[in-house]
Amino acid sequence: MSLLHLVVLAPFVLAILVPFLFKYIRQVHTGWFVMILPLTLFIYFIQYLPIISRGDTIHEQQPWVPSLGMHFDIYLDGLSLLFALLITGIGTLVVLYSIYYLYNKKKEALGNFYVYLLMFMGAMLGVVLSDNLIVIYVFWELTSLASSLLIAYWFHKERSRYGAQKSMLITVSGGFAMLAGFSLLYVMTNTFSIREIISQADVIITNPLFIPAMLCVLAGAFTKSAQFPFHIWLPDAMEAPTPVSAYLHSATMVKAGIYLVARLTPVFGAAPQWFWIVSGFGIFTLIWGSISAIRQKDLKAILAFGTISQLGLIMSLIGLGSAAFHYDVAVVGTLYYTATLAAVFHLINHATFKGSLFMIVGIVDHETGTRDIRKLGGLMTIMPITFTVALIGTLSMAGIPPFNGFLSKEMFFTAAINATTLDIFNMQTLGILFPIIAWVASIFTFAYCMLMFVRTFLGKFKPEKLEKEVHEAPIGLLIPPIILASLVIIFGLFPNLLAYTIIEPTMASILPNVLAEGERFYVNIYHWHGFNTELFMTIGVVLFGALVFLNLKKWSETTFFLKERDPLNWVYDNSLVWIVSGSTKVTNMQMTGLLRDYFVFMGVFIVGLMGYTMVKYNIFAIDLVNIAEVSPYVFILVIVLLATTVLLPFISHRITAIIATGVIGFLVALLFVVFRAPDLALTQLLVETVMVVLFLLAFYHLPELRKEKFTPRFKLTNLLVSIGVGAVVTLTALSAHAMSYANPIQSISEYFIENSYELAAGKNIVNVILVDFRGLDTMLEILVLAIAALGIVVLVKLRMTGGEDV
Amino acid sequence: MKKNLLMLHTITRIVAFIILSFSVFLFFAGHNNPGGGFIGGLMTAAALLLLYVSFDIKSIKKVIPFNYTTMIAVGMLFAIGTGVASMLRGFPFLTQFDKYVTFPILGKVHLTTALPFDLGVYLVVVGVTLLSILTIAEDDA
Numbered sequence: 001m002s003l004l005h006l007v008v009l010a011p012f013v014l015a016i017l018v019p020f021l022f023k024y025i026r027q028v029h030t031g032w033f034v035m036i037l038p039l040t041l042f043i044y045f046i047q048y049l050p051i052i053s054r055g056d057t058i059h060e061q062q063p064w065v066p067s068l069g070m071h072f073d074i075y076l077d078g079l080s081l082l083f084a085l086l087i088t089g090i091g092t093l094v095v096l097y098s099i100y101y102l103y104n105k106k107k108e109a110l111g112n113f114y115v116y117l118l119m120f121m122g123a124m125l126g127v128v129l130s131d132n133l134i135v136i137y138v139f140w141e142l143t144s145l146a147s148s149l150l151i152a153y154w155f156h157k158e159r160s161r162y163g164a165q166k167s168m169l170i171t172v173s174g175g176f177a178m179l180a181g182f183s184l185l186y187v188m189t190n191t192f193s194i195r196e197i198i199s200q201a202d203v204i205i206t207n208p209l210f211i212p213a214m215l216c217v218l219a220g221a222f223t224k225s226a227q228f229p230f231h232i233w234l235p236d237a238m239e240a241p242t243p244v245s246a247y248l249h250s251a252t253m254v255k256a257g258i259y260l261v262a263r264l265t266p267v268f269g270a271a272p273q274w275f276w277i278v279s280g281f282g283i284f285t286l287i288w289g290s291i292s293a294i295r296q297k298d299l300k301a302i303l304a305f306g307t308i309s310q311l312g313l314i315m316s317l318i319g320l321g322s323a324a325f326h327y328d329v330a331v332v333g334t335l336y337y338t339a340t341l342a343a344v345f346h347l348i349n350h351a352t353f354k355g356s357l358f359m360i361v362g363i364v365d366h367e368t369g370t371r372d373i374r375k376l377g378g379l380m381t382i383m384p385i386t387f388t389v390a391l392i393g394t395l396s397m398a399g400i401p402p403f404n405g406f407l408s409k410e411m412f413f414t415a416a417i418n419a420t421t422l423d424i425f426n427m428q429t430l431g432i433l434f435p436i437i438a439w440v441a442s443i444f445t446f447a448y449c450m451l452m453f454v455r456t457f458l459g460k461f462k463p464e465k466l467e468k469e470v471h472e473a474p475i476g477l478l479i480p481p482i483i484l485a486s487l488v489i490i491f492g493l494f495p496n497l498l499a500y501t502i503i504e505p506t507m508a509s510i511l512p513n514v515l516a517e518g519e520r521f522y523v524n525i526y527h528w529h530g531f532n533t534e535l536f537m538t539i540g541v542v543l544f545g546a547l548v549f550l551n552l553k554k555w556s557e558t559t560f561f562l563k564e565r566d567p568l569n570w571v572y573d574n575s576l577v578w579i580v581s582g583s584t585k586v587t588n589m590q591m592t593g594l595l596r597d598y599f600v601f602m603g604v605f606i607v608g609l610m611g612y613t614m615v616k617y618n619i620f621a622i623d624l625v626n627i628a629e630v631s632p633y634v635f636i637l638v639i640v641l642l643a644t645t646v647l648l649p650f651i652s653h654r655i656t657a658i659i660a661t662g663v664i665g666f667l668v669a670l671l672f673v674v675f676r677a678p679d680l681a682l683t684q685l686l687v688e689t690v691m692v693v694l695f696l697l698a699f700y701h702l703p704e705l706r707k708e709k710f711t712p713r714f715k716l717t718n719l720l721v722s723i724g725v726g727a728v729v730t731l732t733a734l735s736a737h738a739m740s741y742a743n744p745i746q747s748i749s750e751y752f753i754e755n756s757y758e759l760a761a762g763k764n765i766v767n768v769i770l771v772d773f774r775g776l777d778t779m780l781e782i783l784v785l786a787i788a789a790l791g792i793v794v795l796v797k798l799r800m801t802g803g804e805d806v
Numbered sequence: 807m808k809k810n811l812l813m814l815h816t817i818t819r820i821v822a823f824i825i826l827s828f829s830v831f832l833f834f835a836g837h838n839n840p841g842g843g844f845i846g847g848l849m850t851a852a853a854l855l856l857l858y859v860s861f862d863i864k865s866i867k868k869v870i871p872f873n874y875t876t877m878i879a880v881g882m883l884f885a886i887g888t889g890v891a892s893m894l895r896g897f898p899f900l901t902q903f904d905k906y907v908t909f910p911i912l913g914k915v916h917l918t919t920a921l922p923f924d925l926g927v928y929l930v931v932v933g934v935t936l937l938s939i940l941t942i943a944e945d946d947a
Binding site: 678679682683686687689690693694697698760761762763764766767768770771772775776778779782783785786788789790792793796797 | 832836837838839840841842843844845848849851852855874875878881882885886888889899900902904916918920923924926927930931933934935937938939941942943945
């Protein structure tokens with residue numbers, strides 16, 4: 001148990017204390033107590049920066065279930081540290097923001113809010129810091145759970161519950177697939193430790209389980225990171241309070257999938273399938289998200305689709321970056337790992353500008369009472385600070401210099417252009433698609449950035465549509481976005497501040513073994529590359545983006561723009577309905593509530609199962625050699641017995657049927673006599689008599705209404721099933737008899753015959769077996785009788801009075 | 807409408823005793839000849855049932871004031887008790903013993919612990935049969 005373990009567990013511990021703080025210290029907003037923790041953790045993680053940037057890693061061990069290979073091991077390298085800093089840093093800002101956002105201490109259930117938020121924070125730290133796949137999975141599901149709880153924070157709203165359920169269903173299904181993938185990895189490598197799995201990467205790739213494991217893991221990563229077609233939960237998750245959207249659905253949780261893909265790139269990255277799936281789905285998500293975003297009328301929905309699109313961008317870059325495994329860096333230079341560099345850099349940038357934009361949208365919502373861009377406008381002069389911050393965030397997102405978004409976008413274009421020069425996996429022909437899609441998607445990105453910004457802050461102020469008197473937000477709400485926006489500027493102006501400290505070690509952990517021993521990535525990000533293709537692409541993006549935005553009015557009446565919701569929601573909503581109606585149908589079909597149907601099912605199942613087994617293992621063995629001679633008595637008895645049995649279904653009078661049953665019983669007793677079983681015969685006679693008496697008694701009590709005679713109805717199914725069961729049982733008996741001769745097993749009856757008098761001092765072997773050799777059976781059988789009798793007494797005497805449904 | 811059932815009553819009085827004796831014989835003969843607790847119990851129950859059928863239930867209840875529920879319990883106790891007794895002497899549960907003992911009047915008698923066990927079976931069977939039949943028969947709801 002090291003300090004790093006405590007770091008992961010600290011949020012959970014604080015989450016336990018939060019309700020007490022909320023209940024007993026009412027004067028102070030609970031958020032202030034919560035804020036201390038992420039701040040402390042952030043400062044703590046900063047201390048690791050020098051160590052990590054030297055290229056070292058930290059590994060702390062803590063056994064959890066050692067017998068199953070589950071260790072709560074913590075592994076801190078560049079990638080983990082980057083995420084840990086994002087989680088704690090933005091976590092601090094979000095908590096600060098939420099203090100002012102959820103300012104009403106009486107109305108808001110703050111206890112719940114901060115418990116969920118801390119739970120999420122701890123789970124997220126667990127995901128990024130763990131080295132063990134199972135531990136990652138545990139924390140992964142915890143983030144899903146916490147996310148759902150936070151989305152449904154205002155649980156009295158129907159939309160919130162819908163969004164929470166949707167995100168839960170999608171992310172948990174993905175998480176479950178991921179667990180399957182992890183298990184397959186375990187099967188292949190016999191370890192859950194990521195580092196050990198990476199060390200066996202070259203063995204795994206030849207394993208037949210490689211592709212299933214990869215697909216399962218990717219399913220988990222794609223559902224969490226809102227990649228196409230699993231992105232539909234993210235826009236509906238916008239029903240959460242804005243701090244939650246800013247934290248979970250832009251900066252941290254949705255990047256868990258990115259983290260996982262980046263983390264497992266060394267394992268799977270060398271496979272062409274990985275390259276194509278990750279970069280293909282990523283680039284498609286990019287364009288799908290950016291096109292969907294301009295259709296939205298709600299600011300948060302625009303941001304949600306914006307997030308989807310940017311996540312697709314990062315994902316595709318990681319996919320493209322995996323090409324580096326196929327080249328020798330010493331020969332081709334930095335060309336192929338630019339994509340990875342761009343991914344890491346954009347990951348940081350996106351967290352900063354998207355977080356600030358969400359907070360800005362929250363402020364606008366908070367101060368005007370609406371997020372609908374049709375009602376907003378002209379807020380520039382009323383909310384100048386908000387406006388400034390929004391300008392910075394938007395320009396960064398659109399990719400305009402001198403902000404950090406520009407740099408990462410340039411690198412993205414570089415990586416996309418590099419993709420065309422790759423000579424692996426058919427990239428010579430299909431690679432050209434990457435820069436084209438990237439460019440078109442960037443145009444739409446620019447368009448929705450402008451749409452969002454212009455419609456909110458420029459134009460005419462429309463106070464008549466707003467419910468509140470609009471004024472600038474309180475300073476507490478503004479500090480977090482201001483900090484994020486200044487980071488946007490700082491990272492934009494001095495990108496190399498990040499390059500040496502965090503980007504290089506992060507790349508080293510995504511692409512290990514690419515560099516020779518002792519070498520490091522040398523990252524140098526700068527603004528001016530000269531007049532190259534990327535620059536012209538950016539100029540084109542600005543021009544065409546402005547064109548798209550200016551013509552938006554013309555297109556806004558088309559059906560494409562009127563439909564805000566993603567068409568894939570139709571699939572989700574309907575499949576939910578279909579699952580329910582389908583399972584209802586299936587249940588109604590089989591659960592008829594009629595005992596006779598269930599008997600038919602059982603009969604069919606017995607015939608099917610036994611018949612199949614007999615045919616499959618070929619165990620028909622009818623042997624007529626080892627058969628005893630049949631005496632004439634037996635012949636006559638069996639014939640009468642058969643005749644009575646066959647007659648039974650055709651008897652239309654109940655009393656006659658009962659008497660016929662009695663006849664069968666007495667005939668069986670006679671058979672016992674013939675087969676020399678006097679005890680059995682006596683018992684059978686007496687029991688049969690008592691049974692008939694009981695039948696007649698029960699008969700007397702039949703209700704008045706049902707006393708009419710009846711003829712048993714004929715049903716072909718029933719006949720077939722009963723014939724089938726009879727045939728199967730007969731065949732089984734015959735085969736068993738024949739086989740017992742083929743493979744003789746010594747009978748234990750010899751022992752009883754020899755020892756009944758010697759050991760038990762009795763000559764009646766049956767009785768000796770019953771009371772001596774096997775006395776326990778007898779004891780429990782009389783217990784059965786006793787229970788049956790008491791049951792009858794209870795049923796008859798303790799009659800319920802009302803119309804109870806038992 | 808009251809019928810005169812003199813014939814039935816007279817014959818029942820004689821036959822019931824014969825059946826009862828036969829059932830006792832079956833019970834004791836069990837260890838060496840066909841019979842035993844189960845059959846003996848059923849036979850006793852049959853004899854008592856004959857009494858219940860030919861006379862009315864109320865008067866027989868006065869004559870035979872048994873509580874059949876208690877009889878079941880006692881029977882179970884006998885059966886379990888035999889097993890526990892062998893345990894107390896350090897043998898496995900339900901180990902049976904036998905011994906030839908000479909009594910003053912009866913002479914040499916073969917005693918086995920299987921007998922109290924069988925007695926338990928006997929009592930339970932009698933109790934169960936009569937309890938269920940009488941409960942159902944008395945039910946007038």
